Amino acid sequence: MNTIENIDENPNQELLTQPPTQTQNQTQSHSRRPRGFAATAAAAAAAAAAANNNSNNNNNNASSGKGKKEREKEKERTKLRERHRRAITSRMLAGLRQYGNFPLPARADMNDVLAALAREAGWTVEPDGTTYRLSNQSQSHHHLHQQMAAAAATTTAAFPVRSVESPLSVKNCSVKASVECQPSVLRIDESLSPASFDSVVIPERDSRGGEFNASTSPINNSVECLEADQLIQDVRAGEHEDDFTGTPYIPVYVMLANHVINNFCQLVDPELIRQEISHMKALNVDGVIVNCWWGIVEGWNPQKYAWSGYRELFNIIREFNLKVQVVVMAFHEYGANDSGDAWISLPQWVMEIGKGNQDIFFTDREGRRNTECLSWGVDKERVLNGRTGIEVVYFDFMRSFRTEFDDLFVAGLICAVEIGLGPSGELKYPSLSERMGWRYPGIGEFQCYDRYLQQSLRKAAKLRGHSFWARGPDNAGQYNSLPHETGFFCERGDYDSYYGRFFLNWYAQTLIDHADNVLSLASLAFEETKIIVKVPGVYWWYKTASHAAELTAGYYNPSNQDGYAPVFEVLKKHSVTMKFVCAVPSLQDQEALADPEGLSWQIPVCSIQVLTHLNFLLKVLNLAWDRGLAVAGENALSCYDREGCMRVVEMAKPRNDPDRRHFSFFMYQQPSSLLQGIICFSDLGYFIKCMHGKKS
Numbered sequence: 001m002n003t004i005e006n007i008d009e010n011p012n013q014e015l016l017t018q019p020p021t022q023t024q025n026q027t028q029s030h031s032r033r034p035r036g037f038a039a040t041a042a043a044a045a046a047a048a049a050a051a052n053n054n055s056n057n058n059n060n061n062a063s064s065g066k067g068k069k070e071r072e073k074e075k076e077r078t079k080l081r082e083r084h085r086r087a088i089t090s091r092m093l094a095g096l097r098q099y100g101n102f103p104l105p106a107r108a109d110m111n112d113v114l115a116a117l118a119r120e121a122g123w124t125v126e127p128d129g130t131t132y133r134l135s136n137q138s139q140s141h142h143h144l145h146q147q148m149a150a151a152a153a154t155t156t157a158a159f160p161v162r163s164v165e166s167p168l169s170v171k172n173c174s175v176k177a178s179v180e181c182q183p184s185v186l187r188i189d190e191s192l193s194p195a196s197f198d199s200v201v202i203p204e205r206d207s208r209g210g211e212f213n214a215s216t217s218p219i220n221n222s223v224e225c226l227e228a229d230q231l232i233q234d235v236r237a238g239e240h241e242d243d244f245t246g247t248p249y250i251p252v253y254v255m256l257a258n259h260v261i262n263n264f265c266q267l268v269d270p271e272l273i274r275q276e277i278s279h280m281k282a283l284n285v286d287g288v289i290v291n292c293w294w295g296i297v298e299g300w301n302p303q304k305y306a307w308s309g310y311r312e313l314f315n316i317i318r319e320f321n322l323k324v325q326v327v328v329m330a331f332h333e334y335g336a337n338d339s340g341d342a343w344i345s346l347p348q349w350v351m352e353i354g355k356g357n358q359d360i361f362f363t364d365r366e367g368r369r370n371t372e373c374l375s376w377g378v379d380k381e382r383v384l385n386g387r388t389g390i391e392v393v394y395f396d397f398m399r400s401f402r403t404e405f406d407d408l409f410v411a412g413l414i415c416a417v418e419i420g421l422g423p424s425g426e427l428k429y430p431s432l433s434e435r436m437g438w439r440y441p442g443i444g445e446f447q448c449y450d451r452y453l454q455q456s457l458r459k460a461a462k463l464r465g466h467s468f469w470a471r472g473p474d475n476a477g478q479y480n481s482l483p484h485e486t487g488f489f490c491e492r493g494d495y496d497s498y499y500g501r502f503f504l505n506w507y508a509q510t511l512i513d514h515a516d517n518v519l520s521l522a523s524l525a526f527e528e529t530k531i532i533v534k535v536p537g538v539y540w541w542y543k544t545a546s547h548a549a550e551l552t553a554g555y556y557n558p559s560n561q562d563g564y565a566p567v568f569e570v571l572k573k574h575s576v577t578m579k580f581v582c583a584v585p586s587l588q589d590q591e592a593l594a595d596p597e598g599l600s601w602q603i604p605v606c607s608i609q610v611l612t613h614l615n616f617l618l619k620v621l622n623l624a625w626d627r628g629l630a631v632a633g634e635n636a637l638s639c640y641d642r643e644g645c646m647r648v649v650e651m652a653k654p655r656n657d658p659d660r661r662h663f664s665f666f667m668y669q670q671p672s673s674l675l676q677g678i679i680c681f682s683d684l685g686y687f688i689k690c691m692h693g694k695k696s
Contacts, residue, residue: 097559247693248653248662251286253325255669258291258334259342260313265296265306267313272673277320279674283685284692287325287415288317289667294331294397299347302385302392305400314408324408326532326667328418329401330425331393332373346371350384350392357383359451362430365472367449370430372423376514377452394419394518398525409529416530418579419522426536427515427567429507431552432479441540442480443489444552446472448507460506469499476552483541489548495558496546508556512566519574532632533571534579539616564620568627577630577664580621582648617651625661634667645687652691666691 093113096102102116115125125131256276262268280288290313297305317324334344345351354360354371360378361369378389387396398419408414423430430436431444438444448457449472461470473494475487483489494500515533522531538549545559557563571578624631633652653662668684 244649244653244690244693247655247690248660249693250652250663250691251325251665252688252691253287253289253665253667254280254283254285254674255289255291255667256313257671257673258293258344261293261296261309263296263299263344265299265309267309270312270316273313273316274319276673277317277322281320281322284688285322285668286665287323289326289328289669290314290324291328291330292401293334293344294329294393295333295344295346297401298397300349302347302349302387303396305397305404307401307404311405314405314413318413323412324414325665326416326418327401327414328425329394329398329420331397331420332423332425333371346373350374353384360384360389361450362447363449364436364445364447365449365474365476368436369450370423370433370436370447372430372433372435375447375450375452376510377450377454377456379514379517381452390517390521395521395525398522402525414529416532416577417522417526418532418534419518421515421518421533424534424536426534427511428536428538428553428555429511431554432538432549436479438479441482441549443477443483443486443541443548445479446476446507446552448472448510453510456510457503457506461502464502466499466502469502473500473503483544483546483548486548489544489546489551491545493546495548495551496560504551504556507551508554508563508566511554512570515567516570516573519570519576523574530577531574532577532579534581534634535567535620537581537617537620542616564623565627568624568629572627572629577632578624579632579634579667580617580624581636582617582633582651621651625659630664631661632665632667633663635669637669637671642683642686645683646690649687649690 093104093108097104104112104116118125118131123131123133260268260273292310297307314324333346335342358369360374360383361371362375363369374389374393380388382388384392405414421427429447431447432438458470461467473488477486488494536553538553541548547558550557555563621631652666
């Protein structure tokens with residue numbers, strides 16, 4: 001009973017704080033159950049209490065379940081709102097990239113968008129978010145020089161920054177003067193390393209419908225370079241105009257005309273050749289380039305090589321103490337057009353095989369055969385009198401040349417060999433062939449419909465697990481189609497679908513494999529001799545998302561893909577010098593790169609082609625330089641005025657490259673003899689002095 005009294009005296013004490021005592025257990029065990037009326041009342045009270053407890057529990061459970069459902073519904077609504085917001089943001093970013101060419105990163109946020117819009121409106125936005133407007137030219141100069149000093153302290157001379165109202169002097173262009181004279185806003189891109197080619201100034205143009213900012217292609221963003229309009233501006237006016245004294249020495253080699261050797265491998269006019277080489281020497285050229293045509297040397301019978309005409313030609317060049325700096329192994333046709341040029345076909349015995357098996361030639365979707373060169377599908381197929389394309393076209397021919405002229409290689413007269421890898425000697429498909437009806441700026445056609453390439457495509461599709469992908473695209477248009485007219489190359493077209501990416505990867509990989517196989521054999525044939533490969537400059541439609549003309553040529557380089565990196569990796573693997581055609585469009589050329597949606601570029605259309613090509617050219621060159629490739633240049637077979645020549649010089653050795661990178665050499669070509677007049681360059685002698693870095 002002491003325990004009970006203690007509990008009564010401490011009513012706040014919890015009963016379960018201590019285990020029950022023996023006295024308590026005995027008391028509880030001997031307690032008597034209520035009986036009679038008392039038992040009935042106790043049972044009723046217990047039932048009421050139980051009912052009350054159950055009601056409370058049910059209410060609590062119902063309330064808890066209802067709240068959980070509401071929370072789940074709210075989560076779903078939040079997810080839908082977020083998806084909708086992201087979809088809107090994605091479309092906005094895609095539109096800014098596509099139509100405005102804003103250089104937004106892949107995972108852009110609102111800060112990136114605001115910065116891009118602010119720059120477009122003429123403001124300067126620093127990486128830390130500092131935003132201001134440059135009010136005058138002096139402030140611009142002061143800010144730029146501060147940035148350049150911080151970014152490239154080792155640079156000895158600052159880049160001359162000029163705010164020019166129009167980077168191009170426009171001729172024969174019907175555009176309002178107010179549109180032509182849009183001022184440029186200049187900025188420094190601090191995200192670049194001091195060693196980058198774009199450590200200098202990047203102009204941004206203020207325009208309503210479009211501007212010449214860098215494209216969003218990986219090739220544009222991964223390797224920055226001097227903008228094309230700034231390059232033209234630097235050539236047009238300023239302290240350094242036409243003054244290349246003290247700049248790096250770039251050798252200039254001149255190519256002999258193709259008709260100096262006839263189809264029977266005979267030298268046509270030795271005395272005329274002597275006069276032309278004497279004229280070259282007077283111009284102070286560094287060497288001579290000679291084309292060795294497969295269709296001439298092995299023209300009549302397989303493995304019967306006639307080198308007599310070339311032996312006589314090389315002896316004449318030796319008389320003048322000049323070197324054959326480059327010998328071009330030409331494995332393609334030449335001159336099959338209405339221009340009156342000499343026509344050099346593939347070997348006659350190959351053409352005879354082609355009559356019975358037309359699939360040895362590249363074929364378009366309509367089944368038309370292109371005999372400019374052999375299809376890469378026969379590289380490893382024994383369809384040429386028991387030999388493969390690699391053996392016949394390349395290795396046997398190259399080995400014969402190396403053996404025949406071993407004395408000239410040992411004496412150092414022949415310094416380098418260029419390997420032709422496709423039509424026009426360029427590493428590309430014949431997708432832009434004028435003989436097939438193509439005209440600029442058509443997108444061209446895929447060339448993969450011969451039997452052997454189709455077999456390769458079927459094999460690739462089967463390995464991928466989608467055999468129905470073993471076909472070429474059926475909505476890619478024709479040679480002269482424009483991207484927006486096709487379902488494959490238009491905005492958000494099939495080129496970026498699962499099938500489109502598979503096909504374009506296979507198409508480009510075939511080109512890469514061809515180059516790798518041939519260059520492996522060339523390295524064996526020529527051992528320590530420098531090897532050169534010519535890469536095409538397919539720049540039209542470069543401002544669109546698909547880059548249609550590049551895709552049909554074999555370069556998988558849309559705006560979201562870097563198509564040149566794998567090609568350059570193969571060239572680097574074989575220590576190859578990359579040669580690039582410096583085709584500078586004329587300012588009078590009215591043919592321009594049109595926007596598929598008809599947007600107003602707000603600058604003269606004749607300027608668009610110039611800027612687009614130069615921008616493309618400079619970015620490809622810098623990508624090659626950054627990968628450690630030696631780079632050379634060559635002019636196109638078109639007319640260059642003095643201004644065009646200066647742009648070529650500026651591209652060959654950019655003044656403001658902190659690494660002082662430049663061309664290894666430059667190859668000058670024209671369709672006829674130099675004795676008939678300088679056709680392509682208006683003043684070749686002056687051009688050579690500028691390339692040599694001498695005072696004119």
